[in-house]
Amino acid sequence: MKKLCTLGLMSALILSSCGPNKELLAAQEELKQTKDLLNTTALKLNVCLSDKAAADASLSALREQLKDLRKTNDALFSSTKDMTVLTTKGAENLEKTLESLKERDLKISRLQDAVSKKDSVTLALISSLKKSVGIDDPDIEINVEKGVVFISISDKLLFKSGSYVVTEKAKTVLGKVAKVISDKPDFEAMIEGHTDSRTFSDGVLLDNWDLSVKRSTSIIRELEKLGVNSAQLIAAGRSSFVPLVDNETAENRAKNRRTRVVVMPKIDQFYDMIEKEMKQLSGQ
Template sequence: MNKIILSILSITLLSACVSKKKFSSLEAENKKNKDLLNTATVKLNSCLEERASATARLASLEERLAELRKTNEGLIESSKELTVLTTKGAQNLEKSLESLKEKDLKISRLQDALSKKDSVTLALVTSLKREVGISDPDINVNVEKGVVFISIADKMLFKTGSYNVTSKAQTVLGKVAKVINSKPDFECMVEGHTDNVPYKKGVLLDNWDLSVKRSTAIIRVLQELKVNPSQLIAAGRSHYVPLVENNTAENRAKNRRTRIVILPKIDQFYDMIEKEMKNLAKEE
């Protein structure tokens, strides 16, 4: 650049001393140098612009790189947390499966216990039907909701309006006592049922009194037949649990009955289940 300026000054100073031809030559060279200067300046400005643009792109790329590094670090941390959660989830799932297995085993044991109870109930029904007999329409042996009961018509046990057990009832109750005595782990609840005709006789106030009095009368006979009294339960239902409507003499006769319910002792039944649970625990 300095050389070009000196050249221009030299041309100016010598213009007075040189010939016209020489001056024209110097002027042409000067123009050429100016053109070169202008071209160099344009190229310099272009390079400066490209440098600024490249610097801006570099800054943008560096910022993007920093963001990517931050994102990558976050993904690595998330991956670690996910691994921990997955491990915990697998452990929890394994515990849940073990718990389900235990519950399945317990349910299986309980079902076995219930099956044993059902087997005992079936055997009891068979025994009762064989001992008591099912040919008499006034005696019915049945199972209701897993409970065995014997329903005996009123006319086989008592005289009309009385709670004194007849001699005819001794035979039937003797057979019932035999079955009860063979099942010391069972209880026997005697339910007295009446019709809806109001009753008041002697010291008895109503059908409640009559139904309970008939129940205790049957229990005393069973006790005389060597049935363990701790197995016996007295209950009176009055006329509130009829078999049929009390609208005819025939229906009222059906409703006057004594129902003997034979069922396992609840505490012993739960003992049986508890025993199965303890066996299960030992096996584990």
């Protein structure tokens, strides 16, 4: 009996100790959950604080941009006013420039007309030379360069070697040239003497310059005898400095020894013609 009582007492003690242990475990579990929730909440709070800082920084940047945009807008508005003034002035200047260009184009057109008139006369002259006068010889060339007529005559038709005395057979050719010049009283004829590059001196003539000029003046005197107005004639010597070909061979040197008759409108008359056109233009 005594043993039975003792066993019952121990059982009661054991049963009474089990109740508080369950409550403790439950409390501990609840505490753990609370701590987890607190940690989670703390993390979320930190994220929110970070987002707020970023948002504040972005807002500050946007405010600065807005401030800059307002300044830019004010500057553009002011610039627009200035541009309006500049555009008006630019339009006026452009109009003046266009008027100036029109006037210049008209002047150029007038000058081109004047040059065309001169070229027409030149073409008529070369046609006259080739058809009417009948100069037809392989040692005589007629051509037009830059609106000027050139009659190039080989020296073997005009002079003996090293001489500036005109030969008798040259007078037939010069007679035809004289007719051309005399038929064009408003033209001038420049007689150019050309030599080869070999040095020349005979005591009277110092060098090729002397020889080329002497040959030019000799031709001029013959043309005067043939009735050409002296006021139409110009003497010129070019020595050896305007060769047609190199002077390496005897054949080439013969080509370079020549006399050129340059038939051209009188320079003063040509400029008078241009001046007249310019006066007509300014009077419009």
